[in-house]
Amino acid sequence: MLIMKRLTALLLCLIMLLALAACSKDENGLRKVTLNEVTRSVFYAPLYVACSKGFFAEEGLEVDIVTGGGSDASMTALLSGEADAALMGPETGIYVTNQGKADHPMIIAQLTKRDGSFLLGREADDSFDFSKLKGKSIIAGRPGGMPYMTLLYVLRQHGLEPGSDVEVISNIQFNLMGGAFESGTGDYVTLFEPTASAFAAQGKGHIVTNMGLESGEVPYTTFMMRKDTIENEPGFAAAFVRAIYRAQKWVWAAGDEEVAYAMQSYFPDTDIATLSAVAKSYRATDSWTKVPTMTEDAFTRLQDILDGAGELAARIELSELVDNSFGEAAISEIG
Incomplete structure (x- = not known):
């Protein structure tokens, strides 16, 4: 009995430590966030803009971006708790959902709407x-x-x-x-x-x-969070999506060179001329979403592509994987 009590106490302590670590703040009072991105690419320009232009900081967040090197690695980091959020293809979320996991991550925002390659x-x-x-x-x-x-x-x-x-x-x-x-x-x-x-x-x-x-248009890259994070810290999820939406609006309003300078620190080996040209290309092809929400039609097309590749075990409803509430709230608040 004594051993069981000690084990229970130890378990509670560990849970509290993990919770404190997950919600730790820096000396400026900002909530520390580890974001695992699938790869480093100019395709994800609004993410880097959210960091460099201070949109995350203004929402009380300090975001540390870790590059996973593949959706499987990014999803593993998210599920294991190594990351608070992850940027990856939505197909990975469909795979995990189709494995029958009730606690699968949820998509809280969409970043790109075309293949960026x-x-x-x-x-x-x-x-x-x-x-x-x-x-x-x-x-x-x-x-x-x-x-x-x-x-x-x-x-x-x-x-x-x-x-x-x-x-x-x-x-x-x-x-x-x-x-x-x-x-x-x-x-x-x-x-x-x-x-x-x-x-x-x-x-x-x-x-x-x-x-x-x-x-053509298809949900290509999305931000995901674990269900427990969303349920326990809805304010954090809302702040994260607001920052992304503000960055999306800024990118579409700014010039190509402005976007290039805003993300240059994330591409130190690439000159401004090249980054500007790439930003112009992605803008011209309408690759970046203007809002963080995902549509039913886009989600259906995504599953059509998976089905055609023989990778779709079963179709799922949009609401099973996508939580548009934070994006809708951000749009309503910011305009």
């Missing part, structure tokens, strides 16, 4: 056509990831069957795709910015098409 070939091709991919190979990321599944969707839209008409290389880790292409693997590769532009500038590859324009 570009298709690069080994030769410049101003007259590129998808028919030229027949008999070729493409490094496409890993099965189950949005870059991979979106590529399959686009290929089929152009009458090409992956695996028979085109070899889709899917055994290379996401953050190693550029290096693999540079070393001679594949005829083509899909890369995000600023890597795509850097490869083109250095003659390592040539951008032939924008995958986002080819795929």
Whole structure:
């Protein structure tokens, strides 16, 4: 009995310590937040703007961004409690939900609405056509990831069957795709910015098409939080989404060079001219969402893509995975 009491007391202490750690504040009284991002990309510009322009700080948050290197790693960090929030593809949330986990994370905000990658070939091709991919190979990321599944969707839209008409290389880790292409693997590769532009500038590859324009609108990158975090700290979740929404509004109102300077500290090896050009490209293709909420139609299209890739165990309702309440509140408050 004494041992059980001591174990119970120890368990309670551990729970209290974890709670204190999760809600710890710095010397300025800001709530410390660990955010795990799937990869580092200009595609996520509004996130970096929320940090650099002080929108998180104004909401009482100090955000530390950790790069996971893949949606699986980001989801693991979120589920384990290593991260308070995570930025990753919404498909990962669908997979976890379909595993029957009642405590699966929830999507609280959407950041991007198109594939943010570009298709690069080994030769410049101003007259590129998808028919030229027949008999070729493409490094496409890993099965189950949005870059991979979106590529399959686009290929089929152009009458090409992956695996028979085109070899889709899917055994290379996401953050190693550029290096693999540079070393001679594949005829083509899909890369995000600023890597795509850097490869083109250095003659390592040539951008032939924008995958986002080819795929159409689809929820591509979202912010997720654990259910217990949302239930225990709704004020934190609301503050986080408000900061993101304010950054979204700022990005769409600012000039490309302003956006470039606002996120330069997150891309120290990329010059302002390149960051400005990339920001202009993503703006022109309407890649960034203007509001943090997700629509029913977009969620359906996402599941259509997963289904076409053979990765959808069962369809789920929007409300099972997406909590638009914080986004709706932010829009109502801020306008």
